[in-house]
Amino acid sequence: MTxxxxxxxxxxxxxxxQLAPAVPALVSGKIGVLDNGKPNARLLLTKAAEGLATRIxxxxxxxxxxxxxxxxxxxxxxxxxxxxxxxxxxLEGLSKEVRIVLTGSAD
Amino acid sequence: MGENGSMEAEMHELxxxxxxxxxxxxxxxxxxxxxxxxxxxxxxEARVEAMLGGNAGLGxxxxxxxxxxRGGAATRxxxxxxxxxxxxxxxxxxxxxxxxxxxxxxxxxxxxxNATTHPVAPLVIVHGDAVxxxxxxxxxxxxxxxxxxxxxxxxxxxxxLLHVAGARPGPGDAATQGxxxxxxxxxxxxxxxxxxxxxxxxxxxxxPSAVTVHCGENPHNFHDMESDDIxxxxxxxxxxxxxxxxxxxxxxxxxxxxxxxPEHAATADRAGWGRDDVASYxxxxxxxxxxxxxxxxxxxxxxxxxxDAADDELLPMTEEVGNIRVFVTGGAGKHSCVIPSWGMTRSxxxxxxx
Numbered sequence: 522m523t524x525x526x527x528x529x530x531x532x533x534x535x536x537x538x539q540l541a542p543a544v545p546a547l548v549s550g551k552i553g554v555l556d557n558g559k560p561n562a563r564l565l566l567t568k569a570a571e572g573l574a575t576r577i578x579x580x581x582x583x584x585x586x587x588x589x590x591x592x593x594x595x596x597x598x599x600x601x602x603x604x605x606x607x608x609x610x611x612l613e614g615l616s617k618e619v620r621i622v623l624t625g626s627a628d
Numbered sequence: 629m630g631e632n633g634s635m636e637a638e639m640h641e642l643x644x645x646x647x648x649x650x651x652x653x654x655x656x657x658x659x660x661x662x663x664x665x666x667x668x669x670x671x672x673e674a675r676v677e678a679m680l681g682g683n684a685g686l687g688x689x690x691x692x693x694x695x696x697x698r699g700g701a702a703t704r705x706x707x708x709x710x711x712x713x714x715x716x717x718x719x720x721x722x723x724x725x726x727x728x729x730x731x732x733x734x735x736x737x738x739x740x741x742n743a744t745t746h747p748v749a750p751l752v753i754v755h756g757d758a759v760x761x762x763x764x765x766x767x768x769x770x771x772x773x774x775x776x777x778x779x780x781x782x783x784x785x786x787x788x789l790l791h792v793a794g795a796r797p798g799p800g801d802a803a804t805q806g807x808x809x810x811x812x813x814x815x816x817x818x819x820x821x822x823x824x825x826x827x828x829x830x831x832x833x834x835x836p837s838a839v840t841v842h843c844g845e846n847p848h849n850f851h852d853m854e855s856d857d858i859x860x861x862x863x864x865x866x867x868x869x870x871x872x873x874x875x876x877x878x879x880x881x882x883x884x885x886x887x888x889x890p891e892h893a894a895t896a897d898r899a900g901w902g903r904d905d906v907a908s909y910x911x912x913x914x915x916x917x918x919x920x921x922x923x924x925x926x927x928x929x930x931x932x933x934x935x936d937a938a939d940d941e942l943l944p945m946t947e948e949v950g951n952i953r954v955f956v957t958g959g960a961g962k963h964s965c966v967i968p969s970w971g972m973t974r975s976x977x978x979x980x981x982x
Contacts, residue, residue, distance in 0.1 A: 524648050527671045528641035529662060529713060529791040531706025534694040560926060602879065602929045604740040604972035 544621065547573070551582035553619035555611070558587060558603035566623050573623070583618050587611060640705055645670070661796055664786055664811060668713040679708040679718050686982070692725055693732020696739040698794025702728050706792050707784075714784035720762050720777050722981045723839055724784045727752045730841040730976040731785075731793075737973045741843045742795045746875060747807035748843050748970035751885070752785055752814040753955065755828040756837035758980050759816040766816035768959030771847060782812030809846050815957050821890035822956035823897035828977050830903060831953075835979035842885050842953075842975040845874065847965035858896045861964075862909050868966050869914035869945045872924045877916075879971030880930045880947035886910065887965045889958040907952035915942040929971070 552570045556563040563584065570581045587607040615622055645652050648670050657663035669675065680688050688705040695702050704725060711724050731738050731750060741748050754764050765775035772778055795801040803810070817827050824830070828838035850864040869876070869884060876882040886906065888896070896906055919939035921928060928935070931947035946952060953975065958964070 522647065524645050524670060524672055525642045526645060526656075527673060527676050527705070527709045528643060529671065529706065529709045529787065530698075530700060530794075531640070531703055531709070531792050532701045534691065534699050534701040558927070602927075602972055604737065604744060604970075606739075 547577045547579075547621070549578045550620035551618065552579050553583040553585070553615045553622040554581065555607065555615065555622050555624035556584070556586045557625045558605075559625065562603075562625050566625060570623050573621075579621075583615060585611060585615065640709075642673075648672075662791055663713075664783065664790060666783075666811070668787075669715050671709040671712040675712045676705065676708050679711050679716065679721050680704060681718060692728045695728075695731060695789070695793035697742055697800050698792065700792035700794060702732065702788060702792045707788055710787040710791060711780070711784040714780045714787050715776070716780040716784050717763075717776065720764075720781050723752070723754055723758065723762065723777075723781050724788075726839040726978050726981050727781070727785050727841055728788055729981070730839060730978050731789075733976045735974040736841065736843060736976050738793065740972050741970060742789070742793060742801050744970060745802050745804045746970050747803045747805055747810070747845065748973075749807060749809040749813045749846075750785060750789075751809070751840075751842045751844060751967060752781060753827070753840040753842065753885075753957075754781075754814070754816040754837070755826050755840065755955075755977075756817075756819065756835065756980070758837035759819065761837075764814075764816035766818035766957055767821075768961075770815045770818065770957045770959070772812065772814075778814045778816065779812055782809075782814030785814070786810060786812060807846050815887070818890060818956045818958065821893070821959075823893055824903045824954075824956070827953070827955040828979075831977050833977050833979055837980035838977055839980055840975055840977040842883065842967065843970050843973040844883075844885065845968045845970075847887065847967050849963055849965050851963045852892070853962045856895060856898075858892075858899045858901055858906075859909065861892050861895060862906065863913060865964065865966055866910055866914040869910065869968075870916050872916075872920075874945075874968035875971035876945050876968050877921065878925045878928050878930075879969075880928075880934055881951070882946055882969035882971040882973075883951040883953055883975055884910070884946060884969065885967040885975070886952060886954045887957045887967065888954060889961060889964045890956055891960070891962050892964050893956045903954045904949075906954050907949050910952050911944050911946070911949040914945045916945075917941065918943050 554566045554570050691701045693702045764777045789795040848868045850868045852861040855861050918937040918941050
């Protein structure tokens, strides 16, 4: 016997998210590193950014943690923990200072 | 969303199955990567309406929470669908709905809970009149198995996370190993055997019934079958807490839930100890030297005062005594538990919705 069942996932709360347009070409420009707070992330991301800078003729202009602009926390503090969101002032600052940001997620 | 916080009217999607057999349901769910791996009850319209029926006057399209990472709108109907699948009797639906509201609170940080590689699972604790009225087990075997209300409410919350939040292992839930409580994690406060006021009253929720959600690990058992000295009993709890393997060791803002069995709670009461005294004792005794923490971790998300501690200073397993939260659960016997936190999350206690 055919039955109808209801969808367990339900609707989405927001419409689809549009990705930012891709950078046309990686030629020069300032590169930023946003440390996601995981062990060795800053080291790995900075090395990658330096390698990229060498390839495209750019420079690593900013290496920053997710709450480094709040003035109330440092490396390893809750605001820089991988489990917390990046402070908006950090993102705003990076968007003004650099053209490309390297960051990471998970371990 | 609509002006009153509800979603604009949308038809809830229906799926057609050739059969209600367990095999057909399994195949349907597997094809969509839905389900928790166990058999489910088919969420037919009649069953979903019956589940919603206990909440007369509350709109089925009301959004209880928006759940990351999928950004799913946990409408009352979507939650009811999952409650049906989990096998909930309709009378416990308000508990599921209240727990889902709690999951949506920003301080709980569900995005992090689902994104982390830690095995964290949301623990649902039911308090007050609802425990007896709705058939929850707060006595022997309170964490399970064997009671329908406990088992199905815990499972329904997980199914909501899997389906509405999109917390599938891998893309939506990064837990390295997971843990058994990710199937179902619900218990109840044994108020009848507690010497203290109900837990929810102690945190300022003045309602006949309430629901707490704490995102943490499985319970870590401790036992003491011979002591009349509450300090000697709590020393075992303190030793279970003072371990470097839990996130509380490196994230000082994390809470601890301490589930005392009635007999351990009675020993505390006979000594004139209240809930706060138990928490204070654990805050004072669950400690390790600052040097050992520093040897174990390069990254310590600590309160500033802890960072300033001398190497020989004994530091607690959480930055303030208020982070140690005590409730009574279970039945006869002398086993209690501590439940570490994932860390970057705060428990939420809400009044039970009508």
